[in-house]
Amino acid sequence: MTRVTIPIGPQHPALKEPASLSVTLEGERIVDFDLRLGYNHRGIEKEAENRTYLQDIYMIERVCGICSHSHATCYIQAVEEVAQLEVPKRALFIRTIVAELERIHSHFLWLGVAGHEIGFDTLFMYSWRDRETVMDLLAAITGNRVNYGINTIGGVRRDIKPEEYPPIIAALNTLEERVRYYITLALEEVTLIKRLSGVGTLTREEVISLGIVGPTARASGVTRDVRHDDPYAAYSEVTFNVISDDHCDVYGRAIVRLKEALESCSIIRQCLDKMPEGPITIKAPRKIPVGEAISRYEAPRGEDVHYVRGNGTEKPERVKVRAPTLANLQGVKTMLRNYNLADVSIVLAAIDPCFSCTDRTVAVLDASGSCREIMDMQALRDWSIAEYQRRGVDFAELNARA
Amino acid sequence: MQKEEQIQQAITTRFPALAATTRVVRIRRISVDTGLADFIAVLDFLCAEQQIVMLCAITGLDEGEMLSAIYHLAREDGIVVNLKLIVPKEQPVIPTITERFSVAALYERELVDLFGFIVEGLPNGNRYPLPDGWPEGVFPLRKDFTAEEAAKLPPAQ
């Protein structure tokens, strides 16, 4: 059977972000998969060296809008370690509360996007409606629905006063009820189970050898969670379960994310109960001393790693961001092997890709798969124009009509 | 800090030349600096005998005369060993570690594109993260790529 390579992206209804996938098919089966990234590469790491540490918080937050608090907190933790700052406990608890709220919002977002990818738009509408509860809560606590800006070097910028606890608890009650509804849906709705089961399988051994992180790894039984292994913020003061599942496929990832949303609600309640008194920030120096630190954070998509190096001035020497999706993208090729074209979007969605966290040619195969010519965009365009002219299409007439 | 000190002890016993550059920075963080000669040996030792399970990231650094790459290696219990490989800028040739960690391919491509490392044995693939048409020999994350250099890049069509 001839092999056909289909380009998907960078603009494509299934991809909310630009990336160029080349899927090689034999009929409906995927035999090869190639990914061209870099559409979201903005040059943040370089620009971070030209701005002060405080200005960098706002730029690093916007590495990704969905996990903005993850990136900001991970970066701040590294800076605070280089500067040897003792962050007040109250600030750590507030950071944890916002972090878990972000996890809930991200998992609801994922649920909706996954539903949309498999054609279940009702699930998209339901879960995004419920997500608005979390957005309202975040807006009440931090002032913005997305890109919260609650971190500063040495603590947080806003306090959560005791008067604000009751609305948070009420919202958590609603959220827990909704998550339980979705878990029931996932366990009982036959079409959903059949559509998601057996798709995008990754065995436990593959997860470990490919270095997969986050819910994608935990759905294959690998209990890798930075909150538990390398605790930061207030995670050593609260108790929570690391959710894992044995399905090893997209269905397992859905279950893991939903149950994690429940755990997040429990963590937030514990944080509100145990909230210590005290200041919310400590004065930080403008010039961060020479030193380096690596900070790890469990973002909703997996392990986020930031490296910061200070050189004694008010601007960093080096900031490095490694987002979770970069670690998981290598696994997509393994996951897609021998599956159908229709599964590409849901398997890609199942790692919950965030190409803007990640980034910073058409290969032409002939029928036998042997001759390979790499064309860049201009060459391909010229080739296709020549091909149509050979078939007798007159471009001058078409252009005159336009 | 017992586990961290044990790891430090094990490394310095096996590689006495690296004793000066192996240190426990804080709980769950160990740093080791090495040159090209010992790099693969140390990496294999850590993977085989010190229970390294994951490569978290590779950070490139421009340190004037030298270019370095820090390999952040993690264990199950959360301890991270930062293995820093230092090579001269005139000859930034490093070996690939994709046989040990397949995820390293993308990280090494980043080093090639942004710093100008030459990674021997890196499998073929699309460049990452710079766009097609990026000028040859221009490495954005090196310190000599300043705003003036950036202004020389082609403008929007």
Added chain:
Amino acid sequence: MTLREQIITWARVKSPWILHMNSGACNACDIEILAALAPRFDIERFGIQLKGTPRHADVLICSGAVTRQISDRLRRIYDQMPEPKFVVAVGSCACSGGVFRGCYNTFQGINEIIPVSVYIPGCPARPEALIDGVVKLLTSLLPADETIDSDMIEIIDSAENMVSDVEMAST
């Protein structure tokens, strides 16, 4: 305006089909665009529908500071849309480069690549701001003295006149 032009304008204003393009954004504006389609804000009640291909779209809703890699594709997507077409730049990055102004791999806003009709600032632009921007765009398409509802009455009047003319002619 002839009746034909009136109907076409009315259809265009009452049911703009949009194409969403992310030109290297952080996703915050994109999720606010999707949130605008979700039940709380629900722009679908204005007849706005999200399409998958530029060939079907009237309005290109674009977010993000344009990265070098995607600038060529953005131009091509814009060229593939049929006339008349409008571009809405959502978010500070799309308007002027936003927080990424000065980065080596981004341009200073999408108006360096394609012409923009409406700028919606914000980081990210709230769904309410998005709705406001789209309504402003649609209102600008109508003749100066009309609002979005008065045009409907005019069209019905014209159509009724036309029908009664035809009836009288046939009797």
